[in-house]
Amino acid sequence: MPPRPSASRPGESATSIVPAKLGRPLTQKFFARSVHEVAPDLIGATMLVNGVGGMIVEVEAYHQTEPAAHSYRGPTPRTMVMFGPPGFAYVYRSYGIHWCINFVCEKEGSAAAVLIRALQPTQGLAAMRRRRGLEDERTLCSGPGKLASALAITDAQNGLALTAPPFAIHARTFTPEIATGVRIGITKAAELPWRYGLKGSRFVSKRFV
């Protein structure tokens, strides 16, 4: 019998998830680049909040210049953080119910950010299962609202630096194959292929085609 495909994927063994290997902590400089460089480079990185989280397997890029971005119409109280310096967290309320987190990129005034859409859970599984009321690790963080809930992210983290506690974001330690596709759940600028994922991952919110 050939080995299951998952056996050779980063962060997984044949039978279970293994703790992520952590690369160097990401600095503000990492985020101070084009959102189209940062977004794919975040695939395979590990994101923890108070020690709980996992490997980033899916993100989407947003930029002030396109109408799907919250920053498209200029700064508002909600989107103020996006217009600030890179390396900070932009947290917003989605559909009145969920929280979602973005990493602000580029430079002050660019209002560009990467929405974190899915994690492969690796650290603090018990805490995440408790917060989500769910056992299945595959769906624990397979969506922007789900992972915010699992990591206990709320507007309390809006505007905080990504390079200091409670955040710990570490570079990847392998070279992933990147899948790309159109962004999900939007109607404007829906054709832009600004969704990036870890090719073949079972932990994404929706499969890449």
Place this chain on the structure above:
DNA sequence: CTCTTGATCTTCT
């Protein structure tokens, strides 16, 4: 498996 719908709040028109 896919499709539909309700929940609930912020922002902008």
Place this chain on the structure above:
DNA sequence: GAAGATCAAGAGC
């Protein structure tokens, strides 16, 4: 007053 960077549950296939 309507739309929205979502999710979970229920119905139907």
